[in-house]
Amino acid sequence: MTIPAAGREKARAAPSFGPRPPRPRRVLLYAALVAGAVPTLLPFAWLVRSALMTDGQMFAAPPEWWPDPFEWGNFSGALTEQPFTRYFVNTLVIAVITVLGTVLTCAVAAFSFSRLRWRGRDVVFALLLSAVMLPYAVTIIPTFVMWQGLGALDTIIPLTVPAWFAGAAGGVFNVFLMRQFFLTIPFELDEAAYIDGASPWRVFWTIVMPLSKPAVVVVTIFTFVGTWNDFLGPLLYLSDQRDYTLSLGLASFQSMYITQWGYLMAASAAVIAPIIALFFFLQRYFIEGVTLTGIKN
Template structure:
């Protein structure tokens, strides 16, 4: 009588590890290339910062001295106290915040109408709105100035803030277009379900579309804030009193007074652009996400 035995089990073969060499080296080369491309971009900021911490006699020596010796920290205190930059900062923040709120609110409402609502002539009106991008700013400069002069609003912040509360004015056409393209990526089934439950278009706009459009809204916020913060022509045209100056206008007047004090000028310039760099640093993830997703329709 023969005994049946089970066949021997095959020896387990260890999985062959994936070859990560080429992929690893490719990723490293990508980082090296990005770093090499970022160095020329960062060079002007490094030069600005090192000049802000140097004495005037050290800035123009050859070869250039990159590390200040000694660090002239007093350039910042003396430059920022030579003129009322604190007042300029408050004026700029007020104008920027009011402009950002107005731009985000009105441009998002217009974009919601162009993307989520159906009404006769919608595409024609949107095409006419986009045609405003081709209108040069200089064409409307004099009529706009005369209008604010007749309204008695010169030397106030009204000409710098009120246009942002009208979608399409003050460069808002691009913001309307950007938000409209992003709103189109949101499924329309969400709107239909809300309408079935009895929601109004305003409720759909505020509780559904806006919370889902955070990346695009942050992009509009960054663009508007930077444009308002760096605006020089607007304050130059409409502001006359020094107590109403913005940072850009105050920095220009500072340059005309302290044109030979390069350390003070560099320190004041570095202090003015620092909030912009900090804003982009903390919101860059949302900025890149909003720009990437805009125009991708599901």
Template sequence: MNRRTWARPAAHLVLLAGSILMLFPFLWSIGTSLKGMNEVFTYPPKWFGEELKFANYVHMTERFPFFRFFFNTVKITAIVVALQLVSSSMAGFVFARLRFPFRDGLFGIYLATLMVPAQVTMIPTFLLMKYYGLLDTHLSLILPGIVSAFGTFLLRQFFSTIPVALEEAARIDGCTPFGIYWRIFVPLSKPALATLGIFIMLGTWNDFINPLVFLSSMNKMTLTLGLANMQGLYSTDWPALMAATVITILPILIVFLAAQDLFVRGVTLSGLKGE
């Protein structure tokens, strides 16, 4: 048998097995969210209980302000995504297209910050937030997330793939550097922007340590802190917790499925070397 004949089906089987393995925790969360409390830890395990209890999705809001957590997370994530896309795209354009002294050296220093663990900068950031009176506010989570060395690098790589002829034609027509950035580079960089936006959303939506450090009021907490608080010291309402987990995961899943084509194109094109 030709090697190519069985190589592709074998690869598909491996990928299918991997996808099922990764989907299993999410599907198990859905099944648990529809069980009764006495059916969660039965043996042998059951995917669903005797009766589908959709009331668990209502019960999760009775003890904790789940929708307040959800709104806070959406607000913080949307602001961070918008501002970081603007700052990263502008910085990426500057490093990719503008000529100025020590440009490459500055870009190298900027990239070097990627090697600094977030835990190292947490204490200085906390002291700054405390000094400016921003502790226990959403600004303490938004301001540090406005800039990103990774986002600048990703968009700089993508901008380098755009033909120089387009930039020169715009400059001949009297377009300013900002006009070139806004009218040419931004419209052409939708795949890279979508890719970076998904990365930013995942990081901000799932962030736990920063809200834990900077927030203390219940009505200002995010979903990650809210889910942690739903686990009791002596007992936990697992069906309600799994219902909250499912609702927490759905927005990210929907956004990724809606933008997956742009995401794949952005990841592919951002690694190409420009002129």
């Protein structure tokens, strides 16, 4: 687009004052956000600081915040003293299978509760939500006895199969979250597809799921983080050290090298890194999914 000569003259004549100073309210808002973020980041900063220190520096009084010198050998020592590569692969396999099962089955259940009309739908959904009030500790023993009777102990079956049944293994919240997001999608899209001869399954895959990327990402993050950090499940069902997950590896590492705090801190920082990277790359969808969930029409 060509700017008229008069416009160019006016633009050149206009004085340039530089960027506007921030408003006082914006400054106060940023200050409050920074003040709230500092306590949240402090434990992670302490972890990284400890991972780069010797034991003497770590427990010095008063505390030292800056390693001098940097003890990079803690990372190499921690990753070689224990088979963390095998633990990482075991944890990743369990997490991927669990995420796939949770996202697929919870999405199907949420689609049925939100987009389909069938008798008793609201009653069944209310019964499903009532399972949230059941403490996890109450089901530990009967669940363990069930898997023991099925001969599934010391395998990843008890850690992955429940994820393929919506509502099991804490999936009730995921069903509720995805149902609330599906309700925000206009029903006119479904009706137009049904008029064209589409089946409910086709509507689910071609209309609802592509429009529900934020909700899918939120469920993915929640499930992945929960599986990655799970300690009680692997502790109950896994006894062979070759099948250990990262959480069990850290626990056994601490018991074997209780005085090597630098190794423990370095291994903990390495375990947390994939979760931070996952949230960093998916934070936009995560915030969008949490914000839009529950907003109808």
